[in-house]
Amino acid sequence: MQGRPLRTTVIGSYPFPGWLEFACAHLDQFGEDDVREMQEDAVIAAVHDQAAAGLDVITDGEQTRLDFNLSFYGYLEGIRMEPAPGRRFGPPAHDQRGKHAVTGELAAPRGLGVVAEFERLRRVAPAGPALKASVPGPYTLSGRLAPNRQYPDRWAIAEALAPIVRGELEALVAAGCREITVDEPSMSCYAYREDPRRFVDLFNRTVEPAAGRCRLSTHLCFGNYKGRAVGPRRYAPMFPAFLEMRVEEIHLEMASREFAELEIIGDIARKMDVAAGIIDVKSYYLETVEDVAARVRRCLEYAPPERLSFAPDCGLSQTARWAARAKLRSLVEGVGRVRRELGIG
Numbered sequence: 001m002q003g004r005p006l007r008t009t010v011i012g013s014y015p016f017p018g019w020l021e022f023a024c025a026h027l028d029q030f031g032e033d034d035v036r037e038m039q040e041d042a043v044i045a046a047v048h049d050q051a052a053a054g055l056d057v058i059t060d061g062e063q064t065r066l067d068f069n070l071s072f073y074g075y076l077e078g079i080r081m082e083p084a085p086g087r088r089f090g091p092p093a094h095d096q097r098g099k100h101a102v103t104g105e106l107a108a109p110r111g112l113g114v115v116a117e118f119e120r121l122r123r124v125a126p127a128g129p130a131l132k133a134s135v136p137g138p139y140t141l142s143g144r145l146a147p148n149r150q151y152p153d154r155w156a157i158a159e160a161l162a163p164i165v166r167g168e169l170e171a172l173v174a175a176g177c178r179e180i181t182v183d184e185p186s187m188s189c190y191a192y193r194e195d196p197r198r199f200v201d202l203f204n205r206t207v208e209p210a211a212g213r214c215r216l217s218t219h220l221c222f223g224n225y226k227g228r229a230v231g232p233r234r235y236a237p238m239f240p241a242f243l244e245m246r247v248e249e250i251h252l253e254m255a256s257r258e259f260a261e262l263e264i265i266g267d268i269a270r271k272m273d274v275a276a277g278i279i280d281v282k283s284y285y286l287e288t289v290e291d292v293a294a295r296v297r298r299c300l301e302y303a304p305p306e307r308l309s310f311a312p313d314c315g316l317s318q319t320a321r322w323a324a325r326a327k328l329r330s331l332v333e334g335v336g337r338v339r340r341e342l343g344i345g
């Protein structure tokens, strides 16, 4: 069970500072040491904002996953970066990210880089908040790789990636990481057309080395690239199958869906902790402290405080930093208000 009733937490990503985006576009002008320093400075900024908001759990904001070479795909052998997506103009959407070609055996001999991210976070984080690492699950990670003759469909690619993710989870636990989210938003996006039990089987085999050795959670949203969803925003197709996931906590997106299917958090809470997304990362309406408190009280109609945590709907990477800061402050203050009402310290 979680450390504190009504815990405040986040999904991994946080907006990049403007200078980081600018630097990203000119990385060829930076030396290796410059890049290392820049990555650490960016993490310091993300950690600062989260700690200043007063969150119980913080992440590194995924500030170092800033271009192809520094993201997971840069760690993978057997792929070739797609030069450009098919559609480069027009309204922003996930098809503008394109897919990388698989050219050989998929492998990651250096791991996926998350251990280094966690160690950097531990180095710069203040004492107090719990530290969480985020790793994409194999199904989500497979989404940007194009099937070929060796790996004929997305499932085959995901199965090939599962041991790589498994190795990363094992290494994270060995490095002392106590809390890991395995992000699988692609599972929630496509549960309507796949067998949800097959998702759970893949997920559970993937997390096996970390299960019982750290606090494991998963994040199930409906997509947020450029602030756009890609799946039909219903949790019903996933349940009850997803209750068999080997995790301590399931995170669901509720705010942007106007709390539809909120009763699901009650079903989850009978088995494990549930993190409710109560901050809409896609809207520039800034939730007030009272909005948050009202949403927390609403969740308490379905699940007990010791089972509940609260977070934004998704990572904040697609939300402007000024808004992200304001939203996190309201999240923490609103949850704090309900804690006081309930006499929880």
Ligand SMILES: [Zn+2]
Pocket (backbone or CB within 6 Å): 011, 185, 219, 220, 221, 222, 223, 224, 313, 314, 315
């Ligand atoms: Zn998400």
